[in-house]
């Protein structure tokens with residue numbers, strides 16, 4: 549196993565660093581800069597989309613909801629384990645199972661329920677020949693390459709990009725969309741090369757809890773940042789929609805609970821999240837801004853994790869890479885079993 553790590557201390561760190569390559573693989577031969585188009589080996593034309601997924605894949609599905617809705621296609625995401633408790637009507641909807649392994653029992657079971665109700669199904673998975681790809685009508689492969697670390701990293705970014713490609717293949721891609729995808733692997737590389745995540749993990753070691761806030765696409769990234777943090781560091785971490793803070797979670801905020809605020813762009817969403825940053829600051833909480841520098845959030849932050857300026861959609865992936873690194877370093881400082889966290893399994897084949 550040691551040789552497989554290519555000099556990295558853990559598979560997780562290796563896989564975080566593989567993202568420029570895994571993303572290029574996901575894009576290869578699907579995006580034509582010359583023709584200005586996106587084409588996939590998938591033949592669908594849905595009225596609406598329902599995602600079913602678990603864990604990190606559910607967070608990718610929540611990103612998918614934003615991408616589809618922004619493109620004018622109605623979309624919803626369901627935790628696969630909850631889907632069958634009150635399944636929505638599937639009239640003309642495509643039901644999309646997002647699952648890295650393709651073997652997660654909860655996701656397979658939700659897809660079977662959707663099929664029973666007559667839905668067309670699409671698998672978005674990393675594993676060729678997996679159960680999900682055999683059971684669904686069609687499959688979109690994310691092509692991330694094998695992921696050994698139990699905590700999903702490179703597969704999340706490839707899932708989000710695969711869903712972005714699916715949207716663009718349905719609605720058509722602008723020159724701007726194509727350029728954003730083309731620049732993404734290089735921008736991820738820049739984050740990997742220049743990240744201050746280790747210093748920040750060190751600065752906040754021993755805190756009572758770690759909170760992550762964001763709006764829009766950065767909300768699922770906040771959930772994912774917190775999930776990664778708790779999975780591998782065993783510390784208490786939660787992600788919140790920035791606007792929901794004042795409706796409850798603010799009661800948890802103290803000078804010993806760092807808040808990671810994801811703020812990209814300089815529009816209305818950024819302005820509102822900066823308002824939320826001021827609210828936590830007033831309670832003495834340290835603030836780490838993950839930002840593309842387009843707004844003035846750095847003025848209110850104790851630390852900044854920079855990401856390159858890019859399209860809002862790809863910015864979500866870049867912010868997530870910074871959070872992957874923060875979690876990794878926090879867990880490494882605590883000496884945790886990063887590639888095989890206690891109580892967790894890479895693929896959960898029981899409901």
Ligand code: G6P
Pocket residue numbers: 602603604605646647648649650651652655698699700892893894895896
């Ligand atoms: C397990 C893993 C998680 C993963 C989830 C869904 O719980 O520990 O990291 O996100 O399963 O896995 P899937 O293979 O369906 O994406």
